[in-house]
Amino acid sequence: MAISLNLNGQTHSVEADPDTPLLWVIRDELKMTGTKFGCGVASCGACTVHLNGEPVRSCQTYLGDVEDAEITTIEAIGEDRIGAALQQAWVELDVVQCGYCQSGQIMSAVGLLAENPKPSAEEIDSYMHGNACRCATYQRIRAGIERASEILEA
C-alpha cells in the first residue's frame, strides 16, 4: 500500500508494508544513504533520524507509525542552526575516523543541544550513551558538542 511520508520537507509516496522499518524505507526506497544500518536492534544509534524534532532510531520506527510526522535526516540537518554548528565543529576538530556512525552521532547531538544548550561532560556522556563509535572517536565527539555549544552561544 502507498504511504505518504514527510521527509526533509518533501512528501514522498512509498509503496511498502506499514511494518517496514523507517531505516529501510529511507535507504532502500528513497536512496538516501546518510542514515546508516549498524545493528538493527537500536543498540548503536547509526540509524538516528528526527521525528518531529526528536531523535529516534529508525531501525525500530515503523513506516505505518510516521505517516503524519515530520522526519529529518542527516541530509537536511545542516539547515538547522544546531546541526550546522555541529557539522562545523566536527570539521574543525576532525571528529571522524571511519565516519560510519557520525550521521547518527550528529543527529543525536542536535537533540541534546536542542534541549540542553550547554551540557556538561557528564550530560553529554549520558545523552550520547546509545551512539556507538567503533573507532572510539568519543573524546572528539564530546569536544565537538562542546565546541558547537560555543559556536551557538556566540
Place this chain on the structure above:
Amino acid sequence: MTLTTSRRGFLAATAATGAVLFVGLRPGGAMAAAATDTSLNPFVRIDADGRVTAIIKHVEMGQGPSTGLATLIAEELGMRMDQMAYDFAPSNPQVYNNLLFGPMQGTGGSTAMANSFEQYRRAGAAAREMLIAAAAQEWGVDAGSLDIVDGRITGAGQDASIGDFVAAASALDAPAEPRLKEASEFRLIGNADVRRLDSAAKGNGTAKFAIDTYLPNQMVVMIARPAQRGATATDFDDSAATEVAGFIRAALLPNAAGVAVYAENTWSAMQARDALDVTWDTSAAETRSSEDIRDEIMVALDAEPTYNVTGADRAATDAALAEADQVVEQTFYFPLLAHAALEPLNCTIEQTEDGRVVLHDGTQIPTLVHGALAQILEMPMEQIEINTVLAGGSFGRRATPQADYQSEAAMAFAMTDRSRPVKLVYSREDDMRAGYYRPAFGHKIRVGLDAGGQITGWDHRIAGQPVIKGTPFEAAFVKDGVDHSSVEGTSDTPYRIPGAVFGLTDIEKATTTLWWRAVGHTHTAYAMEVMMDMVARAAGADPVAYRLQYLDADGADQARMAGVLRLAAEKAGWGNPQDGRAQGVAVHKSFGSYVAEVVEVSGTPEDGIRIEKVTCAVDCGIAVNPDTVKAQMEGGIGYGIGHNMRDQITLTDGVVDQYNYPDYEPLRIGDIGEIEVHVVPSTAPPSGAGEPGTPPAAPALANAIAAVSDLRIGSLPMDEAGVSFA
C-alpha cells in the same frame, strides 16, 4: 635532472582542451607521466583547472591514508591541502602493491605511511619538476628560478596556475630521481594543523560507504548460515519465504556453506531469510565449546612447548628459576574477539554492458579478492575491476586471506544470469557470528628474581590458534613452524631480559581466526606488561623505573621505548595521581612504533572502576599527520580498553553465543574520561599508527586496577574477572 620532450608529445596535443597530467608508474615500475590514465597507473592526477587528485592505493577505514597520501603529494608538489582531492586506486598489484607486502595490494599491519612515504613524495616531486620544466620552456627562463607555491608556478617575474602547464608537462618524460624535500623544508608533513580531507562528507551524510552502493535494478542477497560452525546446507524449504513481498528466490551455495536468499531490497531479504527452513548436516560441524578450547590451551601451557621460539637455553632458565630468591608466576587467558566494525560486511557485484565485472567493496586486500573473484566467476582478472570505496571500520575484518564475504557475493552472483547487480549484505548478527575472530590465546610466565629484585630467568609459554599459518602470508610470517603473529611482542621485545625463553604451542582452530587490530600484540603486550608490573612490585620497585632498567640506552630500540615511557610518565604526573585515584602503566613496541600509556582510575573493582584519564606517548617516526596519529592513539586506546573490559566471543557446542551489540557491548562515550596524546618529534622514517595504540591500553588499565585493589587480572575480559566499571 634532465627532461626531454618525449615521443608521446601527440598526447598533449590531443589533450589540449581538457588536459590532464598523470604521474605514476609504468607497468615496468619506472616513474612516468602521461596525459591519459590508460598508459600508466598514476599516484597523482592534475587537471587543467589546477585541481590535484591523489590516487590512494590504500583503503580508507578511518585510519586516514586518504589525507596522509594526499599530504605527501601536496608537500612535494607545492599545494595547499584545501586544493587537494583524492580518489581510490583500482586493483593492480604490480603498481599499487604495498611495498612491504610484495606483489600484493593491501592495507594492514599499520604500513600505509611506512610503504608510501617515499613513493608518493616522489610522484609529487616528479610532477612539480615537470610542471616547472614546462613553464620554464614556455617562459624561456631557468627552471631553477621557478617554484610552485599553493598551486601556482611563480618566479622570474611570472605567475600562473599549474593547470596552464598540464598539457605541456604531460609531453615530458618524468624525472627518474626527482629531488625530495629535506625534512627542514616540510610545510605539511608533521603539521598538526592539517585537517582530514573527508571530515565534511562524513559529517553531512554524503560520504559513500560500500553499503551505500545502490545500482539500478540491483538485488540484495543475504545468506542463511548454520548456527553450528561448519555445518553444511543440504536442502531448504522456501514456501514461507515466497509469502514475503520482494522475495525473488533462494539457492544453495555451491560450497554448501549456506543458502543465498535473493530479494528486491534489504528488508525483504531479512524477512525471507527468517522464513526459510534450511536442513543442515552437522556431522562434520564444530562441537566444542569455549571451555574446551580454554582447557586445551591450559593443558598445552603446562606441557613442553612445541617450539622454542628463539632457540634459547631452556635448561639454563630452568636452573635460574630453581635458584631464584623468588618466583613470580601468572597464567593469562585471552578469549576470542570479534572485530564488530559498525558497517556490517557487504559488497556489490555488477556486470557492465561490455561484459566486465565490477566489485564495489571496502576491502583491505584487493589482490586476494581480485583472484578469488576471477576463480569463482571463471573470468580473467583483467576483466574484473575492483572499485574500492570507504569502509565503515574494519580493524582487520575486511582482510581475510580467503576473501570470505566477497567470495560469497561472487558465488551468489554466479548463480544468476548476471543481468542484475547483486549486493550481499550481512546483518549485525551475521557479522558477529561469521567467525574470523581474534584467536583465543594463553600465556604462562614464570619469572625468577634474585635477592636484589633483578630478573634472572623468564620462562614464557604461549599457546593458541595461529592466524597466518595456512594463508598466502605464510611464507613471509611463519619461520621454522613459528607463526610470528603468535609471538610478536614477546620474543622480539626491546626489553633486555636475562634468561628469557619463549615457547609456543599451536592449538587446533575451533573457528576461523584472523588478525584483529594489532594482531598478536593484543595478547602479548598484555601478558608482558602485566608481568613486568608484577615483577616490579615483587621487587619493591617503581614500575616505570624498573622497566627502564631493562631498556638501557645503548640501543636505538631501547632508547625509543624508554623515551615514550619517560614522556608518558612525565605528562601523566606518574607517582602523583589525584586523590582517590591510582595509576597503571604499560609500554609496548608494535609495527615499528613505540607507545606508552598511563591509565588513571578511581573507585574499586567491587564498587566500580572509573577510567578517569589515559595519557599516551607515541613515537612512530615522522608523524605525517600528527593529528591523525593522535586520533589513532585515541581510537586504539578505546578499542583495546573496550574489548578487554567486557567483550568476548564464546561458543557452546560449536554455536556462537553472542548475537549483536547488546551482548558484545561496544565501548561507550562515558567509559573513558579523558585521553591525552603526546607525539614524539622524530626524524626516523614513518612507522605505523593504526594499531600501536591498542596493545598497551588494556595492560595499563589492568595495572591501575591492581594498584587500587591488588587484583591481578589474568583472564579476560575484566568484568568476568570480578571488575565492575562505573
